[in-house]
Amino acid sequence: MQYIYLYHTKIGRIGIAENGASITHLFLPGDEIKDFQIQETELIQQAAAELMEYLDGRRREFNLPLQPDGTKFMKMVWKELCNIPYGKVCTYQEIAKRIGRPNACRAVGLANHRNPIPIFIPFS
Secondary structure, three states: OOEEEEEEEOOEEEEEEEOOOOEEEEEOOOOOOOOOEEOOOHHHHHHHHHHHHHHOOOOOOOOOOEOOOOOHHHHHHHHHHOOOOOOOOOOHHHHHHHOOOOOOHHHHHHHHHOOOOEOOEOOO
């Protein structure tokens, strides 16, 4: 079962979803949300608290179990995105090189675009 709960934040209304063990989605304002049971679980509460601290500038890293759904390649990209330090940026080419696929810049961009847990998994 997938659970979701909605919160009002500095960036608008967001939805945080989990699968009973890990955070699976972060829905930003304007994203379509469907096929979730609305329930505020302990894990969702923890994720919301960490996100609020982050948005207030009091947190730079998240301590949450994350389980984004995607291809093996996408998961490699998302894992590498989590290694980007707070306040730093990397190009798609840099990420492609770090995962051992130096010619996959466009695919890295696509994986970045399809990230189902933005902010918790940073954008490049």
